[in-house]
Amino acid sequence: MRPMERKRSDLIADAIEGMIFDGTFADGERLDEVQLATRFSVSRTPVREALLRLAQSGLVEQLPRRGVFVRQPGPVELIEMFEVMAELEAVCARLAASRITDAALKDLHETNARCNAAVEAQDADGYYRENERFHGILYRQSGNGFLEQECLRLHRRLQPFRRVQLRLRGRLRQSMSEHEAIVAALEAGDGAGAAEAIRAHVAVQGEKFHHLMASLKPAAE
Amino acid sequence: MRPMERKRSDLIADAIEGMIFDGTFADGERLDEVQLATRFSVSRTPVREALLRLAQSGLVEQLPRRGVFVRQPGPVELIEMFEVMAELEAVCARLAASRITDAALKDLHETNARCNAAVEAQDADGYYRENERFHGILYRQSGNGFLEQECLRLHRRLQPFRRVQLRLRGRLRQSMSEHEAIVAALEAGDGAGAAEAIRAHVAVQGEKFHHLMASLKPAAE
DNA sequence: GTCAATAATTTTGTATACAAGAATTGCGAT
């Protein structure tokens, strides 16, 4: 479908993105073009294009004639993004309730089963993979390709913050039962119910809120 | 808030964007870098950055080593985008119902009045301006800055196709009454009602669908 | 005459060079 990883600047963009996620570059830090260029053994040109892409996706901020700075979302923006994610997924669920195929329902069930097995086996990577798949199926089954893309975009953006959420004691098991509630509502064709179930599943509330805030403390030096 | 129009490449991006919207560049047409560079009396560099920005926002497609091509949304994608817009605005309305300020409600009323006046005066530009304002207030009153930005993004993207919608006989008057229904629901704190009202307002359905399709015919050579 | 292979040309992607604006440092004055 998409023209696969194109040019060097795309690889660099992904690399820098990863470095921002894993904390190599702290919030507010200036990303020096020449420094990055030498680090990647390229000229400034592809680095600039990479930074431009990251600026577009909101990961860095470009001040005119000043440089680009890592822009980690603050607590407020993060809450806002999770709220939008919850609402977008709720829309997916509501639409999917009337559009979903039997094959997709079966797929959801199977994915949930594998996800459950991963939880029991303490297989964190497995859990992430199957969880991603679960949400991906939901986006797809909204029957709206544009919505699907938008959801994937925001999902990707929130990924580094989602990891934190799952550190919570017993959160995985609760998350699984929420998944099952969602599938049940979808199976019953209950759009409103599915929407509400996934909203509750994604929303940052209660204990999740405090943990999210705690995970941001180090950034607030 | 944001550092205002920064570099030449941004101006060029906006210019090309406008040219795509107003039909200077047809769907599928290749955008030649050197041609654009000479047209804007700059080098290829800022043109390339501009095209990169447009590619990120989905207005053009970049094939690797092949060039960038104008990518107008087809009928299906357009319907999908309008559906997402309707859902996003519905979310705004639902959230705004419990978060909106009295001042904003007053503002909505006044904006609607000016909008109505523009309709009576056959003032198309005035109508557009006040309509934009109406929706902008709604986005803002969702109380979610991130959601607001996302709505503005999609709204901008759909703008050229919205013009068509309003050509419909009596559509302006109907649109106004829909605005009033939305405000009434917000005033009553009826989130679900406001959401439903704006969904119906934005959604492409009935006659609107046919007109939208008709407006795309010329593109399908 | 048509098709294929190869050469020429065009065009994208990257590197380098240059110009203009911002930050910093050094100097002078109070």
Added chain:
DNA sequence: ATCGCAATTCTTGTATACAAAATTATTGAC
């Protein structure tokens, strides 16, 4: 010694130069 101003240095933004790849054109064979 501190504050203000100016000159230098550094960085970004733009232009140009070069390299690799893709398209097109040309030539040759069947």
